[in-house]
Amino acid sequence: MKFRLYRYNPETGAKPFMQDVELDIEPAGKMLLDALLAIKAQDETLSLRRSCREGVCGSDAVNVNGQNRLACITPLSELKQPVEVRPLPGLPVIRDLVVDMEPFYRQYRSIKPWLVNDAPEPEVERLQSPEDRALLDGAYECILCACCTTACPSFWWNPDTFVGPAGLLQAYRFIADSRDEATAARLDNLEDPYRLYRCRGIMNCVDVCPKGLNPTAAIGRIRSLLVKRRV
Amino acid sequence: MKSTTGSHTGTGTWLAQRATAAALALALPILIVYFLAALPADFAGWRALFSPPWLRVLMLLAAAALALHAWVGMRDILMDYVRPTGLRLAFYLAVITILAGSVVYLAAVLWSTT
Numbered sequence: 001m002k003f004r005l006y007r008y009n010p011e012t013g014a015k016p017f018m019q020d021v022e023l024d025i026e027p028a029g030k031m032l033l034d035a036l037l038a039i040k041a042q043d044e045t046l047s048l049r050r051s052c053r054e055g056v057c058g059s060d061a062v063n064v065n066g067q068n069r070l071a072c073i074t075p076l077s078e079l080k081q082p083v084e085v086r087p088l089p090g091l092p093v094i095r096d097l098v099v100d101m102e103p104f105y106r107q108y109r110s111i112k113p114w115l116v117n118d119a120p121e122p123e124v125e126r127l128q129s130p131e132d133r134a135l136l137d138g139a140y141e142c143i144l145c146a147c148c149t150t151a152c153p154s155f156w157w158n159p160d161t162f163v164g165p166a167g168l169l170q171a172y173r174f175i176a177d178s179r180d181e182a183t184a185a186r187l188d189n190l191e192d193p194y195r196l197y198r199c200r201g202i203m204n205c206v207d208v209c210p211k212g213l214n215p216t217a218a219i220g221r222i223r224s225l226l227v228k229r230r231v
Numbered sequence: 232m233k234s235t236t237g238s239h240t241g242t243g244t245w246l247a248q249r250a251t252a253a254a255l256a257l258a259l260p261i262l263i264v265y266f267l268a269a270l271p272a273d274f275a276g277w278r279a280l281f282s283p284p285w286l287r288v289l290m291l292l293a294a295a296a297l298a299l300h301a302w303v304g305m306r307d308i309l310m311d312y313v314r315p316t317g318l319r320l321a322f323y324l325a326v327i328t329i330l331a332g333s334v335v336y337l338a339a340v341l342w343s344t345t
Contacts, residue, residue: 157311188239193310197241200307226242 001025002082003039005046008093016093020082027076033060036071036085036097047096055210058145061088062097068147068208088150090159103159104146104166111163111171111189116182132178139173139218141211142166148205148215154198161194165205165215168196172218175225183225191226244303251300258293287341294337298330 001023008016023042025035033053040046048071050060055073062071063086065079076083091099117126149155149164163171171190174180190196196219205215265286271277281287305326313319 154311191239191241193241193244195241197245198311223242223245227246230242230246 001027001035001076003035004082004084005039005096006086006093007046007096009045010095018084025076027079030076031072032062032064032069032074032076032079032083032085033071035076035083047098049098056143058143058210061145061147061150061210062086063088068151070145070147070210073210088146090150090152090156091146099150101146104144104149104164107149107159107163107167108144108170110195111167111174112182112186113170113174115174115177115180116185117179118181126179128178135176135178136173138213139169139176142169142173142213143211145210147208147210148213151204151208153202153204154200158194158198162198163190163195165199165219168199168222169213169215169218172222175222187222187226187229190222196222196226244306248300248303251296251303254296255293255300258289258296262290262293281341291334291338291341294334298334302326302330 003021003023005019005021006016007019021039021043023035023039025038031053033050036046036048037050040048048060048062050072051057053060053072055070058070060071061068063069064071064074065084068088071085085097087093087097087099091101091103094100144166146166148169149166152162152165154162155164168190171186175183175186180186199216199219201216203216206213206217209215266280269280271280281290306323309319309322309326313322
């Protein structure tokens with residue numbers, strides 16, 4: 001199979017370039033990550049992140065033929081050759097396919113991704129009704145792979161001020177949680193011209209999410225809450 | 232890090248854009264049908280077409296809604312692409328002048344006596 005890989009080595013000072021690689025691999029039943037690891041076995045200078053290799057940890061997100069995907073759950077057989085593999089767009093490249101996730105994590109941290117509940121701890125767990133628990137479906141499954149946020153043009157233009165789809169989906173996960181008491185403060189935190197309202201409904205996030213989640217819908221629900229609070 | 236968030240201003244502008252979009256969706260078909268039903272050929276015909284006051288009011292309100300809608304859209308574009316504050320402010324002023332000027336000009340045309 002033919003591959004074109006984005007290569008960048010900060011130590012040589014050379015500009016990034018695309019490297020053509022020919023790999024003898026049977027695509028049936030194999031994932032892109034298998035191919036990348038086979039290439040790395042040939043040329044150990046290739047750098048990439050991976051861990052669980054089954055779409056759970058979210059560390060091997062790359063841009064494949066123009067679309068952000070997890071290499072470990074992308075079947076080789078469905079890829080057009082040459083398979084062009086680049087690092088995630090919109091984030092600084094550290095080396096080859098490894099990007100600096102800090103701008104992404106900074107926005108994630110800014111929405112306070114933990115339960116805020118100052119009530120005295122009950123004897124047992126803080127229980128939820130099945131209906132309240134159902135509100136979290138489609139939000140808690142996010143693995144923070146950054147496929148959606150780095151596919152979002154609004155995040156490309158405003159990585160410092162726009163929270164991005166992943167962060168906003170998580171913001172909604174805590175706003176919707178019946179055990180969280182900081183709903184008003186969370187809405188305050190998002191209500192300004194940039195943090196939520198840079199979303200123009202482009203829906204690249206929905207298109208690329210490897211877990212099939214819908215950040216645009218979550219952003220819409222937050223917006224409904226903001227509007228309800230206002231009118 | 233100091234937080235510069237929570238200015239409570241995004242929802243209002245977003246609502247204004249949505250509300251004007253809804254208003255335009257109602258007003259534009261009425262105006263288009265009204266005009267296409269009887270396209271006048273000369274100046275006197277145009278004057279006669281615009282003689283009902285409700286039409287002039289509807290026309291002006293639609294233009295005002297369009298200007299507000301366009302203002303929010305232009306503001307969003309400028310916020311994304313023009314970073315220096317002074318330059319952005321200059322663009323804001325230019326956009327406001329053009330949009331508000333157009334609405335005022337339309338009002339002057341609609342209610343002109345000659």
